[in-house]
Amino acid sequence: MTGYIRLILAIIVLLSHVGVTIKGLNPGVIAVVIFYMLAGGVVSHLWQEVVPGGKGKLCRFYKDRVLRIYPLYLYVATLTLLFVVVTGYGAPYFSPTAIINNILIIPLNYYMLLDSAILTDPSWWLIPQSWSLGAELQAYILLPFMLLYKRLKIAVFIVSFMVYTLANLGVINTDYFGYRLIPGVMFIFILGGLIRQTQVTQKGWEWLIALFIAVIVQYGLLAFNSAFTHPYTQETLIGLIIGTPLLLLAGKVQLNLPLNKMAGSLSYGAFLSHFLVIWMLDYSQLVAKDSMLYYLVVVVVAVLIAYSGMQFIELKVSKARRLKGLK
Helix, strand or coil, X not given: CHHHHHHHHHHHHHHHHCCCCECCECHHHHHHHHHHHHHHHHHHHHHHHHCCCCCCHHHHHHHHHXXXXXXXXXXXXXXXXXXXXXXXXXXXXXXXXXXXXXXXXXXXXXXXXXXXXCCCCCCCCCCHHHHHHHXXXXXXXXXXXXXXXXXXXXXXXXXXXXXXXXXXXXXXXXXXXXXXXXXHHHHHHHHHHHHHHHHHHCCCHHHHHHHHHHHHHHHHHHHHCCCCCCCCHHHHHHHHHHHHHHHHHHHHCCCCCCCHHHHHHHHHHHHHHHHHHHHHHHHHXXXXXXXXXXXXXXXXXXXXXXXXXXXXXXXXXXXXXXXCCCC
16 A cells, blocks of 8 residues: 555655645645655664664665665666756756765755756756655664664654744744754654554554644644745645554555555656656657646656666666565
């Protein structure tokens, strides 16, 4: 079931980037918040149930995450690079720093501080949505230590939620600290781990319920005072409100849906490749924008690129991950 959830979320992000909104709200932001929660659940699952214990556990975990994130990312980034070089789309320029930042991914999360742009018109790096991968990679680095040290997890959870709340109130930059940067979103990854924990051991309900109530109260107060004036505040709160019961339900209801695993595999590639498809269609002018056909073509071509990445890259990498004793 989670495979289809991931693919649907990826398609929602895609549609948000071609201008689809829901009553003025950006559905892609809601989807990214749920992606953060899923990532936290994956880390909890890997650390506690999959990665062998003992000496070198942390190193094996990091190797698994690198093999999961980077090969397909570099595949799509290479396809995008070939496209912009051959066509000249976006007037690309290649500074050493920008290239390194695009390869490392994490610096892209700090685009407001670091210039990592490859294109000049529009001013983008190779995979614009990869700023969220930068946040995710930072969470992967930090989460194992929080699983090892419970007090650290509790402290980070509380501080991060406080940063997020201050961002929602406009005390600090709402867009950056309420949605993009790790200090304000780290609690969402921890929340995903808590959801996974409650599914497996029934522990963590107190924290889970307390956070959910706090989110509901915050949403209610902001709505009552018509205070949804800062970017993405309403969307991130909705993501938390929808995502928590959705992922709890997904873990409890075991549906053997056909092609669920494939849907999950395609989701990451579709998430990575859809800006490449948007740029290709913008360059070729083959399909009129803001039409149902345009939306359909973007989704289908992004999924086809994802399928090629799954066949040529992910299947081979999955074998390498299994050779390292990982599932």
